[in-house]
Amino acid sequence: MKYRKPIFFIIVVVLTCARLLTAQSRVGTTASNFLELGFDPKGIAMGDACVSAVNDLSAIYWNPAGLALMKGNEVFFSYQPWLVGTQTYIASAGFVVPPLGTFAASILGMNYGEMEVTTLDLQEGTGESFSPTDMAVNFSYGRVLTSWFGFGATIKYIHSSIFHTSASAVAADFGVIINTGFFSPADKEDGLKVGMSISNYGSPMRYRGLDLMRSVDIAPDEAGNYKDIKVEYITDAWELPLIFRLGLSINPIITTVHRLTLAVDAIHPNNNNESVNIGAKYTLSMPGIAKIYLRGGYRSIFLDNSEFGPTFGVGILLQSMHQKGIQFDYAYRDIGIFGYANVMGVSILF
Numbered sequence: 549m550k551y552r553k554p555i556f557f558i559i560v561v562v563l564t565c566a567r568l569l570t571a572q573s574r575v576g577t578t579a580s581n582f583l584e585l586g587f588d589p590k591g592i593a594m595g596d597a598c599v600s601a602v603n604d605l606s607a608i609y610w611n612p613a614g615l616a617l618m619k620g621n622e623v624f625f626s627y628q629p630w631l632v633g634t635q636t637y638i639a640s641a642g643f644v645v646p647p648l649g650t651f652a653a654s655i656l657g658m659n660y661g662e663m664e665v666t667t668l669d670l671q672e673g674t675g676e677s678f679s680p681t682d683m684a685v686n687f688s689y690g691r692v693l694t695s696w697f698g699f700g701a702t703i704k705y706i707h708s709s710i711f712h713t714s715a716s717a718v719a720a721d722f723g724v725i726i727n728t729g730f731f732s733p734a735d736k737e738d739g740l741k742v743g744m745s746i747s748n749y750g751s752p753m754r755y756r757g758l759d760l761m762r763s764v765d766i767a768p769d770e771a772g773n774y775k776d777i778k779v780e781y782i783t784d785a786w787e788l789p790l791i792f793r794l795g796l797s798i799n800p801i802i803t804t805v806h807r808l809t810l811a812v813d814a815i816h817p818n819n820n821n822e823s824v825n826i827g828a829k830y831t832l833s834m835p836g837i838a839k840i841y842l843r844g845g846y847r848s849i850f851l852d853n854s855e856f857g858p859t860f861g862v863g864i865l866l867q868s869m870h871q872k873g874i875q876f877d878y879a880y881r882d883i884g885i886f887g888y889a890n891v892m893g894v895s896i897l898f
Contacts, residue, residue: 578819579715579753579786580706582658582682587626587638589879589891593861594827595845597811599795600725600743601829605642605895608654608688611723611745611793612700615650615690618642620871626893631886633661642688649691657683665711678711688721696727706753706788713757719750719788731798738799745793752785790818807831815848823851827859839865847881855884861891873897
């Protein structure tokens with residue numbers, strides 16, 4: 549087939565990039581690691597293995613090329629109680645504009661709750677409090693160039709604040725999804741898909757603010773008015789958590805009522821070793837009424853000392869005609885000695 553040659557070429561390029569990005573583990577060397585947590589219950593329930601299988605608004609996080617496969621407009625919200633009283637959230641909206649493509653915007657972040665200000669002299673607290681936050685504002689675009697190739701990109705502004713100190717950065721995500729047509733029982737659109745994305749490629753973050761300002765006598769042994777000279781501690785600049793994802797997905801069962809999707813992703817971050825995520829999704833369709841989703845997966849296979857493990861989830865789409873409806877999704881993931889996390893999300897299709 550004519551489209552096999554470009555597919556082979558693109559796969560070779562992707563695998564070459566994966567090889568070039570390979571490096572030793574650098575745990576604890578990046579800032580804004582909330583960007584690695586996952587914010588979508590559908591993808592989380594599949595063990596984060598969805599870089600090639602995503603086709604809705606959650607593609608903003610996993611692979612912006614998935615926006616190109618959206619069939620209609622969508623608004624999406626998700627909330628996740630995380631460890632030690634923290635929470636993550638995402639709110640997003642996407643609009644399909646034929647023939648230009650899909651445009652989307654989102655805000656995602658992490659709230660650490662209220663904390664007391666303490667010092668070495670006042671270890672029980674000064675009476676003040678602060679609320680650290682991490683946030684990213686994203687603008688995304690996806691488009692199908694041919695029947696077998698879609699691409700997408702996201703530009704994002706990242707901001708982190710701790711009391712009177714803050715840092716910011718600008719970054720971008722890029723992704724592609726290739727429909728090979730292989731192993732398709734009927735429609736080529738249901739064939740083996742290859743997906744690739746690079747997330748958080750951007751400028752480093754350096755914290756600055758009033759908390760780093762001090763008054764110092766720069767010449768205590770000399771006469772003159774050197775007292776209370778304002779100085780600022782300069783912190784190191786930290787890289788963002790760059791994530792390279794390469795994945796495959798296939799639909800071994802496809803009928804008008806039943807669909808089974810299997811997916812596997814290889815993950816290479818710049819701050820840890822490589823790992824593999826696997827996932828599955830079963831869809832039960834009742835045309836014109838609803839769709840029910842059962843999902844499962846396992847995250848961070850082959851990653852030493854990982855606390856992540858099995859994931860599960862369910863979802864239901866209550867739909868009407870013309871791609872309109874509302875969808876509720878839930879995911880559960882095991883975090884080893886840290887317990888577990890629940891993720892809830894709702895999507896409105898219009």
